Amino acid sequence: MSGSYALVAVAVVSAATVLIGALGLRVSRTTSDFYVASRMVNPRLNGAAISGEYLSAASFLGIAGLVLTQGREVLWYPVGYTAGYLVMLLFVAAPLRRSGAYTLPDFAEARLESRQVRRVASAFALGIGWLYLLPQLQGAGLTLQTVTGAPRWVGGVLVAVVVTANVMAGGMRSITFVQAFQYWLKLTALLVPLIFLLLAWHADGSPTGQVQHPVFQKTTVVQVDQAVRIRVPDPVQVTVDGTLDGQAYEQVPLALTAGVHTVAGHTDLTFPAHAQVPSRVDGAAGSPWGRPPSADHGSHPLYAVYGLILATFLGAMGLPHVVVRFYTSPNGRAARRTTLVVLGLLGVFYLMPPIYGALARVYAPDLALTGNTDAAVLVLPERLLGGTGGALLGALLAGGAFAAFLATSSGLAVSLAGVLHQDVLPSVGIKGFQRATVLAVAAPTVFTLVASDLPVADAVGLAFAVAASSFCPMLVLGIWWRRLTPPGAIAGAVTGGGAALVAAGLTMADWFPVGWPHALLAWPAVWSVPLGFLVMITVSLATPGSVPPRTDATLARLHLPEPTRPTRSPGGVRR
Amino acid sequence: MTAEEPRPRRELVTGGPRAGRVPAPRGSAPAPPPAEPADPAVSALIRRQLRTSLTAAAALVLLIALLPLLFAVAPGLAGSSIAGVNTVWVVLGVLSYPVLWLIGRWYVARAEANESRPPDDGAAGTTG
Known part of the structure; x- marks a missing residue:
């Protein structure tokens, strides 16, 4: 039975994650290690870790499933996820590292010298992080159910337990090793089966699916x-x-x-x-990873694609688990070079999921009907190859999928625990950080258990849209515009991010199922990002007296290269 | 927020292995440097860096972000194929990634060059 191989693969990945994490524990002793790996991680290791963390199940399973049902427009998702890193490189990577802050709230407070801005940023970071964590846990449940038949809740709880144990044990340092390992694991887990699948496909006479609508190849x-x-x-x-x-x-x-x-x-x-192949009526929006641009009849696909582009291009910089990673670079230049490494690694990875989707259009079109499109990647080896070989390759894919769930969830857990530890919970030191980790993971886990049937359609896309409308203006203007004021930053983030959030809520409640109102609400980034920028700029200009007194010095620090000697202050990073 | 000093101060992450907490005056990220007037050389550097970033962003818009519009106004192009594979698949699925990376590489080289260039003392201007 193929399920037992898959079970072994999932167990091995989980065990390897814990093991590598435990090895990291030996060298992880100070709070600084827990947070940012003491800022000694080199660009190549860090680049692989960032990629490993960023490539969530949305990339590993979701894109192929979306390609299966929707075809080529969803190719904008992987392009957007990668371009988001480029935009981050262009506008925030080096200055963010030089700011010396650790979380987004840290940056907000350091730049704007205001605790209120910090509180708003914390609220958004927690909201976005939990929104992103939720589908990871639900997806883990679904995957484990698909490959082994285990009850839906088992996968989510397994991921939550492994991640919590690992983060508590080693914090960021061990997470860096774990995630670098998981990038290469995910790449291998997609690449090896793909070679066999393409050979089988070639032997089968290279059938191609229809460009727009999938058809059943045989009865x-x-x-x-x-x-x-x-x-x-x-x-x-x-x-x-x-x-x-x-x-x-x-x-x-x-x-x-x-x-x-x-x-x-x-x-x-x-x-x-x-x-x-018939399509699901309510299933089009049913993927937790993203909403296809041309899902609905009478939709506005061009507008929708631009909604997707704006959200992913500008939203990546505002994801809390992504930003934390820059602090592990030794300096601003290393942060840039690391980001370039990430761009390359993401590009290589993203060549593969669409091919899985295209193959699934030919060999597994029925998944579009049952709606279990996340299974597309997992079932292909069995459908095309069959036998023990198919089962083994399927198990490799299942292991890779779990690596995806674990890596992204670990990154989110670390960053959310950082925010909770600093801004919410009344305790300090490593104990406090560990307690914060439990809370950071437990909250969404409990939510998945209690509301397992609640549709979290497009939760990831929503997280990107909210991040693009709140943190993107705050970061970009904070880094490049000296007249930004605390009232302006708060007003812009709350208006832009809040508008995106409300639009998403109305979409989920299905208030406007068709036409322009639907398109505008389902793809808010097109208007909510400019709104966030506009309000932030207008309110800042209206409150010139509130420009933080040390703005010029802070900006100099963000943009000047670090001196070559060890950064600063007694007890700084030792070389 | 009314009780006096109930809030734990966050820790300086650059701090050495000093067990326990490091009292930070503002409870914030590393204390910002003291106030000082804007340095014209710094302002010039920021403007130069911003120009580099915007140039790269313009390349991103022109080469990638305008593609949906292009495919919409030229449906023939979107329907055509390269070596038997639909053009949209080839462009989005394969070609876009090296383009993104090359833009990034150009930017990193330029940004580092901007930083190592000695401050051109005459070119100081007012802050934007």
């Missing part, structure tokens, strides 16, 4: 486990075993009309070869 039985509403594009002759549109059938041939049909749980539908 296919689709097992529907949970009730689903599907949209049938063209009339089609199917065989139904189960309940369709409220009527029970037992192996009955039936002509399905074009339009929307309701399939009850535990129903088998048999489709003939070359029939178009």
Whole structure:
């Protein structure tokens, strides 16, 4: 049974994560180690760690699944995730490192000399971080269920426990090793099966899926486990075993009309070869990783693509787990070079998920119907290769997927624990940091357990949009504009980020299901990012008296190269 | 926030291995340097760096971010194919990554050159 191989792979990845973390513990003793690996991590190791942390399950599983259902427009997701790093490199990487702060709230306070700004930044960092952590835990549950049949909650709890133990044991230093390891693991886990899959595909006569709508290559039985509403594009002759549109059938041939049909749980539908694969009506927005730009009928795909572009290009810099990583570079220049390494590593990785998606369009189109599109990457080896080889490669992919869940969750846990430790919890030192870690992971874990059926559609996309509308203006203006004031920063972040948040809430509540109102709310970044910038600039100009007194000195510090001697102050980093 | 000094001060992350907490005056990230008037050389450096960043950003917009618009106004291009593969797939799935990296590489080289260039003392200007 393929499940047992996958179980072994997941166990090995989890064990290796803990082991590498434990080795890191030997060298991790001070609070500074826990936080930022004492800022001694070199660009190549740090670059691999950043990439390992950034490549979440959204990249490992989500992109292929989205390509499967939606085709080429979702290719903007990986491009956007990578371009987000480029924008970060251009506008924030080196100055952020030179600011000497550790979290986004640290930077906000150091630059604007205001505790209120710090509090607002903390609230946003926590909100964005938890929003990002939630789908990781839910996705882990789904993955483990797909490959082993374990109950949905097991995967999430497993990830939460491993991450908490690991972060508590070693903090950032061990996390750096763990995440660098996980980048290479994820790359290998995608690359090796891909080679075999492409060989099998070639031997199969290189069939290509249709560009826009996937079709069944051969007669296919689709097992529907949970009730689903599907949209049938063209009339089609199917065989139904189960309940369709409220009527029970037992192996009955039936002509399905074009339009929307309701399939009850535990129903088998048999489709003939070359029939178009029906799409899920509510499933289009059902991926936690992202919303496809042309999901809905009567949508505005061009506007949607630009919503996606703005959110991902500008949002990456505002993700709390991403920014923390810059503090592990020894200086501003190293931070830049590290980011360049990351750009290269991301580019190499992102060549692969779309190919999995394209293969899934040919060999696993039924997943689009059942909605379990995250499984696309995982099931391909079994479908194309079969046998023990297929099972082993599937297990490798399952292990890689778990590496993705663990790496991103670890990074988020460290950064959220940092924020909680500094700004929320009344305790200090390593003990306090460990307590903060438990809270940082426990909150979303409990939420997943309690509300496991709550749709977290597009939670990752939402996190990007909120980050792009709040932290992006604060960082960019803070670094490049000396007239930014604390009232301006607060007003802009709250207006921009708040607007994106409200829009997302209205989208989830489905207030405006179609047309422009829907497009505007589902893709808020196009207007909420300019809004954030505009309010921040206007309010700052209106409060010129509040320009922080040490602005010029701070800006000099952000932009001047560090002196070559050890940074500063007694007890600084020793060489 | 009313009780006197209940809030733990955060720690200086650059601090040495001094067990326990390091009292930081503002409870903030590393204390900013003392106030001093804007140095014209610094302002010039910031402007130079900003110009470099904006140039690279313009390249990003022109080469990548305008593609959806291009594909929308030229549907023939979006429907065409390169070596049997749809053009959009080739451009987004493969070509965009080296372009992003090259923009980044150009920027890093320029930014470092800006920093190592001696301050051109005549070119001081007012702060923007």
